[in-house]
Amino acid sequence: MKKTVLTFAEAKQKKEKLTMLTAYDYSMAKLIDEAGVDSILVGDSLGNVILGYEDTISVTVEDMIHHGAAVARGAKEALVIIDMPFMSYQTSVYDAVVNAGRLMKEGRAQAVKLEGGASVCPQIKAITDAGIPVCAHLGLTPQSINAFGGFKVQGKTEAAAKKLIEDALAVQEAGAFAVVLECVPEKLATMVTEKLDIPTIGIGAGAGCDGQVLVYADMLGMFSDFTPKFVKRFAETGQIMKDAFKAYNEEVKAMTYPEQKHTYAISDDVLDKLY
Numbered sequence: 001m002k003k004t005v006l007t008f009a010e011a012k013q014k015k016e017k018l019t020m021l022t023a024y025d026y027s028m029a030k031l032i033d034e035a036g037v038d039s040i041l042v043g044d045s046l047g048n049v050i051l052g053y054e055d056t057i058s059v060t061v062e063d064m065i066h067h068g069a070a071v072a073r074g075a076k077e078a079l080v081i082i083d084m085p086f087m088s089y090q091t092s093v094y095d096a097v098v099n100a101g102r103l104m105k106e107g108r109a110q111a112v113k114l115e116g117g118a119s120v121c122p123q124i125k126a127i128t129d130a131g132i133p134v135c136a137h138l139g140l141t142p143q144s145i146n147a148f149g150g151f152k153v154q155g156k157t158e159a160a161a162k163k164l165i166e167d168a169l170a171v172q173e174a175g176a177f178a179v180v181l182e183c184v185p186e187k188l189a190t191m192v193t194e195k196l197d198i199p200t201i202g203i204g205a206g207a208g209c210d211g212q213v214l215v216y217a218d219m220l221g222m223f224s225d226f227t228p229k230f231v232k233r234f235a236e237t238g239q240i241m242k243d244a245f246k247a248y249n250e251e252v253k254a255m256t257y258p259e260q261k262h263t264y265a266i267s268d269d270v271l272d273k274l275y
């Protein structure tokens with residue numbers, strides 16, 4: 001059965017943990033979906049993982065639609081959330097609703113995610129009023145990397161921690177159905193989780209959150225440009241893939257691949273007529 005935002009609300013009520021992984025294409029979405037993961041996030045980490053940018057700033061609405069639609073085709077059960085990229089919602093409430101609508105109509109998302117707290121609550125309210133579920137994102141919000149001056153844990157001072165709690169309550173009040181907490185001290189994330197009626201999905205925010213999200217390429221050991229402390233490598237798929245590419249390269253050059261069993265036959269009668 002297809003999971004929905006109600007699955008998220010019920011999980012919070014029943015104190016059952018939620019799982020989320022990123023994906024950016026059909027085949028990966030299908031594997032994650034078949035593994036029973038609750039939700040697939042088409043994150044704008046697409047910029048780093050797939051497009052090779054050093055940050056998420058250059059990712060466009062068109063990029064998100066293109067990859068989001070591929071993921072949606074592969075996700076039979078998992079709830080598909082597509083990220084709103086940088087400057088697709090910060091500019092105005094109107095832009096936010098139009099672009100969220102495009103991610104739903106063209107990308108076939110079931111929900112969108114955007115970064116920020118009180119300052120983007122008018123956008124969250126307008127998008128949810130239009131019938132589009134919104135997942136908020138607080139703590140380390142990568143689209144603001146230039147304002148933060150780097151990838152740093154957020155909410156460590158009294159003022160920053162208070163602001164994080166206020167922002168979490170504000171996005172809930174504005175209508176968000178869930179909130180991602182990224183790179184937040186564990187005890188603060190747990191406190192936020194206890195204060196909210198909507199689920200918190202942590203990434204580098206400890207075990208007290210209602211669910212967890214990871215970038216698939218990090219947890220599979222496929223992305224080595226940088227590995228944050230919170231990432232657990234559940235497999236060394238990158239090394240397995242590299243070994244397979246190397247073996248293919250060697251076998252073709254040594255003429256041990258393809259073998260007879262990998263080829264198609266043609267009758268000698270037909271061949272004779274060709275000379």
Ligand code: KIV
Pocket residue numbers: 022041042043044045046083137180182203213215
């Ligand atoms: O873009 C992304 O992958 C994300 C996750 C890190 C939560 O926003």
